[in-house]
Amino acid sequence: MKLKKKVPLIDQHDKYGFWGGKFGGSFIPETLKKPIEDLTIKFEKLRKDKKFLKKRDFYFQNYVGSPTSLVELKNLSNHLGGAQIWAKVVSEANGGAHKIYNATVHALICKSMGKKYIVGDTGAGYAGKMLSMAAKKFGLKCKIFMGAKDIQRQKPNCDAIRKNGAEIVPVYSGSQTLVDAVSECMRYWVSNCDSTHMCVGSTVGPNIFVKICGWSTAQISRELKNQLIKKFKKMPKKIKLINCVGGGSSAYGFWSEFIDYSKKQIELIGVEAGGPKNSKLHAAPLSRNAKIGILHGAASYVCQNNEGQINETESISAGLDYPGVSPIHCFLKDTRRARYTFATDEEALNAYKLVTKFEKLNPSLEPSHAFAEAIKIAPKLSKDTICIVNSCGDAKKDRDILKKRLGKY
Amino acid sequence: MRDSLIHQTFKITKSENRPALITYTVAGDNTKKKSLEILNSISKYADICELGFPHNTPIADGGQIQTSAYRAIKNGIKIKDIFSIAAEFKKIKKNKPIILMGYYNMIYQYNENRFIKECQKSKIDGLIVVDLPFPENKTFAKKCKKKNINFIQLISPTTSSSRIKQIIRNSHDMIYYISMLSTTGGKLKVSPKKILKEYSKIKKQNSSKNVVIGFGITEKTIKSLNKADGLVVGSVICKAITDSINKRQNTVTNVTNIVKRLKNRIK
Ligand SMILES: Cc1ncc(COP(=O)(O)O)c(C=O)c1O
Secondary structure, eight states: OOOOSSSOGGGOBOTTSEETTTEEOOOOOGGGHHHHHHHHHHHHHHTTOHHHHHHHHHHIIIIIOSSOOEEEOHHHHHHHOSSEEEEEOGGGSTTSBTHHHHHHHHHHHHHHTTOOEEEEEESSSHHHHHHHHHHHHHTOEEEEEEEHHHHHHTHHHHHHHHHTTOEEEEEOSTTSSHHHHHHHHHHHHHHHTTTEEEEOSSSOSSHHHHHHHHHHHTHHHHHHHHHHHHHHSSOOSSEEEEEEOSSSHHHHHHHGGGTTSOTTTEEEEEEEEOOSTTOSOOBOTTTTTOEEEEETTEEEEEOBOTTSOBOOOOOSOTTTOOSOOOHHHHHHHHTTSEEEEEEOHHHHHHHHHHHHHHSSOOBOHHHHHHHHHHHHHGGGSOTTOEEEEEOOBBGGGGHHHHHHHHSOO | OTTOHHHHHHHHHHHTTSOEEEEEEETTSSOHHHHHHHHHHHTTTOSEEEEEOOOSSOTTOOHHHHHHHHHHHHTTOOHHHHHHHHHHHHHHOTTSOEEEEEOHHHHHHHOHHHHHHHHHHTTOOEEEETTOOTTTTHHHHHHHHHTTOEEOEEEOTTOOHHHHHHHHHTOOSEEEEEOSSSOTTOOOOSOHHHHHHHHHHHHHHOTTSEEEEESSOOTTTGGGGTTSSEEEEOHHHHHHHHHHHHTTOOHHHHHHHHHHHHHHHHO
């Protein structure tokens, strides 16, 4: 299994949609074959269409608010000693997280396919919030599928979704979290694929959804590359790009321009949700060595039992609370280009406390997992090492959880 | 494979000028023992029995079948139990075809070859894998055929005509036509006339293939589709199990009565 240079990772799959011969694919019911084929043809056309690219860039700049800033966290770095810690504050993007890139692109695709309805899944509520925003902006009718447990724990985002005029469909099956929301959303699409476009909220699902999402969030790394060269005159010699991984859309978006660099120069570190310290449950299929399985139409490392039933997961972070992961991250793991680890609920909370104590930054629980890793490794690293964390979400949505766990928000 | 039990069954139903009645129940719903009892009892009226292997993330099933699947898993059903239910059934009803239906991850985890071997041992006649469409299923379908197990291809209203051609060419003795854009258990939202029109497009390409129709078939709708080679009823049966449990009634009797009535409507 080998990575190709100069070819975007999203395009390094075979004719059946597999990365590295075994991750990804399209394990879908027959009914979805045609809609997925139509979407694939449309997307491949649009991404080569100069007019469409211009439109995308226009909305990224004027609607999403590109570029988001790259800031040095001097106080935190001084406190920890060792490496310099930087943050790319992707939470500055319209709506407060990276999910806006994928949502905007899907809304544009939906429009150009002539469909009037769009549906999507959400865990933390950001993917749902952004899709409802984009739907409103482009005049589409929108339904968001969300687990009942997540509706309770991410209330601020639910309020936003409803305010944008979208309907939230609560999902009561299974663990009532993201995994169930994605299943229910796919079921809805099976029944309504003639009139409705589906957006998958991360780089998961059948091959084409991985590609569209990765293509959209890759904007983050294009910005970062420019910013680094501008700030440092040339690409620094020791960089670590640290990102939380749920489905993996934020991490892929953060890394995509840097995959061709050597691991020695630019290390890619993905941080999954380790769950509560004393719990057996987690949402870390890559770093805790889950087996390959098929979930939501793709083969990837999946938390499951040996009968192929998908395991329940547990994480304080609704956005990371998912048993599967993107096939492209499985590929990056097996080719050893990226390294994956996890942070527990407690480590993420401590990281949140430390970051907010020293910096004017308010990362949500998802990027707090990435900060936990940065905090762990920075003291051991040299002064000329640059650790950049993707601060991809704003903590407003976690208000209730943070109040409960830390006594204040 | 021309003389597979499935093919023979269709020969008989065709000679009787009626569609084959195909039932779907979930293995282990609500217990291993009960689901075998149900299977034995309904097979008096059903021509072919589909046995679902329950999965906890079923992306193409509606509420009724999900409920049955979750219930079976909660009651501890394992893959080995599913094979033993099938094997026990085939011991008693040698000539009744049984088809296993489920999602690919179960087969993938079990290992394709080992799965097929177990199917042979339990005398499984056919397999339906919901999320392994053509052409991804070509290799697996070939392996099944080699061991005299029918791999049943699916066709849906969204399937293009060139694709239908290829699928038919790669099919074995039975093809499953999905009546409408829906998960299982949806209300029939397309007129029977329209469904039969699509259906006849498939038959026209190769009339020797046995094509069955499923999704949205109830006591009310079954008669309107009786021109098909076979008709599959699933959610109605799963719902009857749920209702019987809730009312503390005898599931075997209730389900059998429904299957009997379904059969009477198409005789
Ligand atoms: C702020 C934030 N970060 C990360 C994630 C995890 O998703 P992904 O790994 O696709 O970026 C989510 C998902 O909801 C999120 O809202």
